Amino acid sequence: MHPAYNLRYMHATARPEKLPQTIANALERGLMVVTANQRAARTFRYAFHERNRLAGFTNWVSPAILPWESWITGLWRTLLLKGEVSDVLLNHSQEHALWVSIIAADSELPPSLRSRDTLADMASEAWRRLARHNGLKRLRDAWITSDTKSFQRWAEEFERRCRMQKFLPRAALEGRLRHFVTEGRLPVAPIALVGFDEIAPSQQAFLDAITTAGVSVEQIENGIFANHRLLTSAENEIQELIAAARWARKMLEEDPARRIAVIVPSLEAKRSQIDRIFRETISPEMEDIQAAAHQAPYEFSLGVPLSDTPMVRVALDLVRWCKSPLPVAKVSALLVSPLFAMEESERNRRAAFDAFELRKARMLRPEISLPSLLDALRRSRRKPHLDRLIDVLSAMARASVNIPDEQRPHAIWSESIRNWLQIARWGRGSSEDSIDFQVRRKWESTLDELATLDFDGTLVPFAKAVEKLERLTQQTMFAPESHQAPVQVMGPLEAAGSTFDAIWFVGAGDFGWPAKSAASPLLPWSLQRDLGMPGADDALEEERGRKLTARIAASAAEVIFSYPVDIPEGIQRPSPSLRQLHLEATSLASVAPAPPDTAPLALEEFSDTLPIPLLPDRVVRGGAEILKLQAACAFRAFAERRLGSTQLREIELGLDAGERGSVLHRILEDFWKRIGSQAVLKGMSAQERSAALAASIEYGLQKTAAAATTEWERAYVDLQRARFLALLNTWIDLELRRDPFIVKSSEEDARDAIIGPLRLDLRVDRVDLTDQGEIIIDYKSGGAKASHWESDRPDEPQLPLYAVISKAAHPETPLADLAFAQIRAGRDIAFESFTGKITPHKSSKKNNAAALEEQLDQWRATLEELAGAFHRGASEVDPKRYPETCAHCGQRILCRLNPAAFGEDLDEEATIDLGNG
Numbered sequence: 001m002h003p004a005y006n007l008r009y010m011h012a013t014a015r016p017e018k019l020p021q022t023i024a025n026a027l028e029r030g031l032m033v034v035t036a037n038q039r040a041a042r043t044f045r046y047a048f049h050e051r052n053r054l055a056g057f058t059n060w061v062s063p064a065i066l067p068w069e070s071w072i073t074g075l076w077r078t079l080l081l082k083g084e085v086s087d088v089l090l091n092h093s094q095e096h097a098l099w100v101s102i103i104a105a106d107s108e109l110p111p112s113l114r115s116r117d118t119l120a121d122m123a124s125e126a127w128r129r130l131a132r133h134n135g136l137k138r139l140r141d142a143w144i145t146s147d148t149k150s151f152q153r154w155a156e157e158f159e160r161r162c163r164m165q166k167f168l169p170r171a172a173l174e175g176r177l178r179h180f181v182t183e184g185r186l187p188v189a190p191i192a193l194v195g196f197d198e199i200a201p202s203q204q205a206f207l208d209a210i211t212t213a214g215v216s217v218e219q220i221e222n223g224i225f226a227n228h229r230l231l232t233s234a235e236n237e238i239q240e241l242i243a244a245a246r247w248a249r250k251m252l253e254e255d256p257a258r259r260i261a262v263i264v265p266s267l268e269a270k271r272s273q274i275d276r277i278f279r280e281t282i283s284p285e286m287e288d289i290q291a292a293a294h295q296a297p298y299e300f301s302l303g304v305p306l307s308d309t310p311m312v313r314v315a316l317d318l319v320r321w322c323k324s325p326l327p328v329a330k331v332s333a334l335l336v337s338p339l340f341a342m343e344e345s346e347r348n349r350r351a352a353f354d355a356f357e358l359r360k361a362r363m364l365r366p367e368i369s370l371p372s373l374l375d376a377l378r379r380s381r382r383k384p385h386l387d388r389l390i391d392v393l394s395a396m397a398r399a400s401v402n403i404p405d406e407q408r409p410h411a412i413w414s415e416s417i418r419n420w421l422q423i424a425r426w427g428r429g430s431s432e433d434s435i436d437f438q439v440r441r442k443w444e445s446t447l448d449e450l451a452t453l454d455f456d457g458t459l460v461p462f463a464k465a466v467e468k469l470e471r472l473t474q475q476t477m478f479a480p481e482s483h484q485a486p487v488q489v490m491g492p493l494e495a496a497g498s499t500f501d502a503i504w505f506v507g508a509g510d511f512g513w514p515a516k517s518a519a520s521p522l523l524p525w526s527l528q529r530d531l532g533m534p535g536a537d538d539a540l541e542e543e544r545g546r547k548l549t550a551r552i553a554a555s556a557a558e559v560i561f562s563y564p565v566d567i568p569e570g571i572q573r574p575s576p577s578l579r580q581l582h583l584e585a586t587s588l589a590s591v592a593p594a595p596p597d598t599a600p601l602a603l604e605e606f607s608d609t610l611p612i613p614l615l616p617d618r619v620v621r622g623g624a625e626i627l628k629l630q631a632a633c634a635f636r637a638f639a640e641r642r643l644g645s646t647q648l649r650e651i652e653l654g655l656d657a658g659e660r661g662s663v664l665h666r667i668l669e670d671f672w673k674r675i676g677s678q679a680v681l682k683g684m685s686a687q688e689r690s691a692a693l694a695a696s697i698e699y700g701l702q703k704t705a706a707a708a709t710t711e712w713e714r715a716y717v718d719l720q721r722a723r724f725l726a727l728l729n730t731w732i733d734l735e736l737r738r739d740p741f742i743v744k745s746s747e748e749d750a751r752d753a754i755i756g757p758l759r760l761d762l763r764v765d766r767v768d769l770t771d772q773g774e775i776i777i778d779y780k781s782g783g784a785k786a787s788h789w790e791s792d793r794p795d796e797p798q799l800p801l802y803a804v805i806s807k808a809a810h811p812e813t814p815l816a817d818l819a820f821a822q823i824r825a826g827r828d829i830a831f832e833s834f835t836g837k838i839t840p841h842k843s844s845k846k847n848n849a850a851a852l853e854e855q856l857d858q859w860r861a862t863l864e865e866l867a868g869a870f871h872r873g874a875s876e877v878d879p880k881r882y883p884e885t886c887a888h889c890g891q892r893i894l895c896r897l898n899p900a901a902f903g904e905d906l907d908e909e910a911t912i913d914l915g916n917g
Contacts, residue, residue, distance in 0.1 A: 018259075019047035020499060022220045023065075026192040031218065033065040036195040039301050039490070040497030041067045044194075046484065064189075068203070075177055075186060076168075084185055085176075087168040093472060094455050095169055099123045101456075102157045110146060117471070123154050126522040130155075131171035132200040133531040143524050151522035165456065174206040181209045190216035195497020197548050201531075222499050223554040230560045231574060231583035232591055237507075237564045241274055243592035244504045244562070245281035248487045250592070251502055252282075252297060260487045261500040263552060265507050265515050267302050267491045274489060275300070282487065298487035301494050303479030306446060311427065311439045312473055314339040318424045319417055319466055322400045325367035329651050332358060341392040341425035349385040353377070359649045363704055365713055366653045370397050392425055399423050403462055410458075411451035413465035418447060435480050442478050449476075492548060495555060503556040509563035509572035514545025542576070549577040560591055612642070612873030619752055619759045624798040626760070630866045630874075631793040632885050638875035639891040647890025654716050655704065661781065664823065665747060665765065667693075667700035667724060668779070672743040672766070682736060689732060690725070697724045730840070731823050734831055737838055741768040741775065753805045756867030764802050766821075773814030775833070776802045777821050784820045786832050792862050793880050796820075800859035807856055815852060 023044055026033055035041040048063045066074065079085045090098070099120035103109065112119065130136050139155050162169060168176060180186035188210050193199075196219070199207070211217050234240035244262050251258050264270060278298050279286050286296050306312050314337050317330050326334075334340045335354045342350075357380055365372075374393045377386055403416060421427075428436055450469050460468070488500075492515075495503075507513055517534030519525065528536035535541070553559050561578055565571060620626060622641045629637035639645045649656070655663065674692055675681050681689065698705075701717060701724075708714045743766065750762040766777040778784075778799050788796035799818040807815055819833030831838040834852050836845040847855075877895045879885035886897060 019051050020222050022222060026220060027063055031192040032189045034071050034191050034193050035067050036496045037494060038067045039494050040195045041065050043498055072173055072177060076173060079180060079186060087166045088455060089168045090170060091452060093449055094452055095124055096120050097453050102154050106153060109150060122522055123151055126151055126520045127155055128171040129520055129533050132202045133533055134201045135531045138527055147522055148524055174202045178206045178209040181213050188215050192218045192220050194220045197496055197551060224499055224557055226553060226557055226559050228558045229553060229581055229583050230586050230591060232562045232586050232588050234562060234564050234588050236566050240506055240562050240564045241277045242281060243588050244506055245278045247504055247592040249282045252486055258486060258501040261495060261503045262489045263492055263495055263503060263505045265492055265513055271300060297485055298489060299485040301488055301490040303477035305474050306442055306476040306478045307473035309439050309478055311339055311436060312443055315421055315426055315443060316470060318421060318426055321370055322403060322420055323462060325369035328368050331368045331373060332651060339427055341389055343388050346386055346389055349382050353380055353382050355648050359651060363655055363707055363713060370400060395423050407459035407461050410453040410465055413462055414447045414451045438480055439478060446472050446476055492552060495552060500556040502558040505552060505561045507563060508561040508575050508578060510575045511567060511569050511572045513575040514548060514577055517541060545577045546580060553581050614871050619761060623760055623762050624801045626870055627797045627801060627863060627866045630870045631797060633879045634869060634874045635877040635895050636889055636891050637870055639894055645891055645894060663700045667696045669746045670699040671696035672746050677742040678740050693728055694725060697721055727825055730829060734838060734840060739770060741770045744769040750805060756864035757871040758867040770816055773816035775816050776818040779821045779823060781824050783828060786834055797863060801863055803856060804860045804863060
């Protein structure tokens with residue numbers, strides 16, 4: 001296998017994570033290893049197990065390695081089991097709920113643009129900072145601003161409630177544990193600290209108490225002497241990420257056993273961009289959508305919000321659907337989701353129902369309730385094939401009725417949500433993979449956390465419980481269990497305590513590194529500066545940045561720092577934090593050379609011009625649209641009209657463009673049946689014309705109005721009445737400026753019309769009779785022009801086709817003109833014909849009737865050639881104007897043109913044909 005495409009397989013031979021000797025020694029001496037973060041603890045535990053496994057051990061005791069948070073929580077649990085304490089250690093959600101209730105009850109709170117949830121987050125963070133910096137006693141100081149005074153009130157009430165109800169905030173845990181250690185009531189094993197860039201004052205006070213009590217506290221440094229410390233720059237952020245990916249790939253190709261870290265400040269904001277670039281560069285075989293994500297040679301240590309995972313998005317939509325309608329786009333997504341009651345036998349039928357019935361409903365409402373969808377499915381012609389889905393929706397509808405509107409504990413709602421999702425058959429069932437299992441487990445723990453909000457006895461309605469659940473899933477991070485990929489993409493803090501063979505630090509420019517900490521807006525600036533809080537002292541911030549940078553530089557034998565020169569904020573230079581490292585400057589090409597050009601592949605030529613003729617004596621469905629498509633691109637005509645390939649219709653609320661066009665046709669058909677001629681129209685007063693038009697609008701909207709069952713739908717129909725009345729009153733004024741005419745026919749079918757070898761069914765929008773002869777009219781809402789009839793590949797061949805067919809059927813009847821009736825709002829409304837143009841402001845003449853007779857012969861030849869090409873199966877990919885012709889084509893997935901050519905600057909406005917031909 002070529003080395004450029006086998007990194008996934010190289011990963012299988014990579015050596016296991018190596019346990020640092022300093023950690024191994026600490027464990028052998030009986031020390032508890034306490035890490036600064038979860039990742040370091042997880043990595044060391046994995047390395048410990050791998051070492052024992054390779055040594056041939058069959059069983060062993062799990063190592064005493066814990067992150068700080070788990071360690072001190074375990075100490076508190078020890079006190080609980082001994083009966084020393086009974087306070088409830090609040091989790092983040094419980095603290096947030098407590099702050100929200102305090103802020104909601106504050107009658108002195110001035111108006112604010114911030115929500116209570118946001119204020120609660122700010123207050124919780126301010127209190128946590130005070131606790132971590134031993135500053136809670138300063139709450140009694142005289143604070144000045146309204147914000148700081150508000151926080152003082154909230155903090156006083158927060159502490160009062162915690163004392164009264166025996167709650168312990170998480171930030172106060174070190175202080176409480178210190179008290180028990182000092183009194184000799186909490187035995188603590190000797191510990192070794194790993195990966196702490198900085199120890200908060202509250203942590204240091206606790207460690208001092210432990211040391212005073214005679215317990216050994218060591219600090220382990222896992223520094224590595226770097227052979228190479230390099231500095232390079234890239235033109236921009238994209239080039240920098242591409243270079244980092246090329247470098248990581250090159251390192252793995254040289255030695256698949258290397259452990260590599262790519263460290264990225266603000267990783268969360270750049271994650272999707274990094275994933276795309278790394279996938280394309282390091283493991284292009286992963287572009288296959290069927291490839292399992294855990295096979296990639298790189299992984300992110302940072303998770304994503306649980307709410308962003310597909311399983312939980314579907315779960316939340318189903319839970320919301322229990323009591324409230326969902327936006328139609330979400331209902332559409334549920335219908336085709338494999339995570340909602342999906343049976344393999346129904347998959348295609350559900351997709352077909354979504355594409356051809358739900359999206360093509362006469363009037364698509366903005367939201368669809370569970371009963372509404374169930375009713376639509378029962379009326380569907382696909383109902384016999386969707387019985388299982390209908391059964392599940394029926395069960396959901398019955399269960400939703402039984403969910404009360406009263407207020408209940410969170411635990412009851414948590415269990416109700418579990419039962420509801422079981423009824424809805426949420427998930428993949430027996431085909432669930434490892435990632436799905438982990439997401440489900442995280443979801444279950446989040447529901448358990450929702451139940452803990454009963455800590456203060458608060459009762460809530462179902463909707464409020466769902467709102468809190470959504471917030472929990474947004475704040476809960478999910479990361480699949482590590483598959484120990486050789487390339488780890490992480491943030492600077494996550495790398496604390498870990499060592500690697502090589503590190504590339506991305507974004508080391510002076511604009512972005514070190515990241516600036518934000519001061520708390522609820523605490524006085526002077527207090528934050530006195531206590532050394534983050535963001536309050538520039539000198540301290542710079543020192544923190546230097547220490548963090550130095551630690552990263554000492555975490556691998558080879559370290560590269562890079563920065564993009566040109567960023568949206570301006571032109572940047574290397575970060576000042578790098579000066580102390582004395583880095584060797586080098587070019588980007590030297591550390592991340594572009595891959596060598598591969599030998600060109602021998603291409604096999606294949607002709608796609610083999611004709612596939614139509615069956616003889618067959619009327620082809622599609623009317624004039626067939627010739628329009630054939631003129632634009634033969635392949636598109638073949639794909640849409642021969643293969644039946646259709647584009648999924650975009651969801652458009654209310655009446656879509658096609659249905660609005662049909663309504664307009666019915667209105668004008670009825671109106672001219674009532675009026676009959678321009679003479680009658682001129683003899684009517686303005687009020688009479690408006691009354692006749694209103695009656696025709698009512699006729700045109702009759703079916704739509706009958707389908708309106710909700711207030712939104714009825715209001716929408718009223719809006720359409722007003723819109724059509726305003727639009728068509730303007731159009732009638734334009735009709736009055738024309739030469740005299742009588743409406744001979746409207747919406748008349750022309751069955752089995754012959755053009756060349758094709759037999760088509762057509763419908764002519766309207767034919768007017770004048771002194772000079774007939775005028776064939778086609779209604780348009782887009783920007784159609786008479787020039788669209790020109791060339792041997794006309795953009796709008798409908799009217800030339802109608803004219804040729806009409807002249808062949810009735811050669812004795814003179815054809816005076818053919819025209820686009822451009823019925824659209826604004827200045828573009830016009831009656832544009834072969835012989836002239838009429839707008840609300842002026843009229844103009846160009847060709848005469850004699851020229852039209854000559855043009856007919858040319859049109860006939862052009863249309864017969866197009867018809868012949870379609871009939872014989874011509875299907876070349878040959879757009880008339882590339883890439884404009886392809887910009888709105890629904891067949892790009894089938895053809896072979898480069899989609900990158902379709903830029904965002906292409907005109908997004910497509911002409912909508914209101915005709916039915």
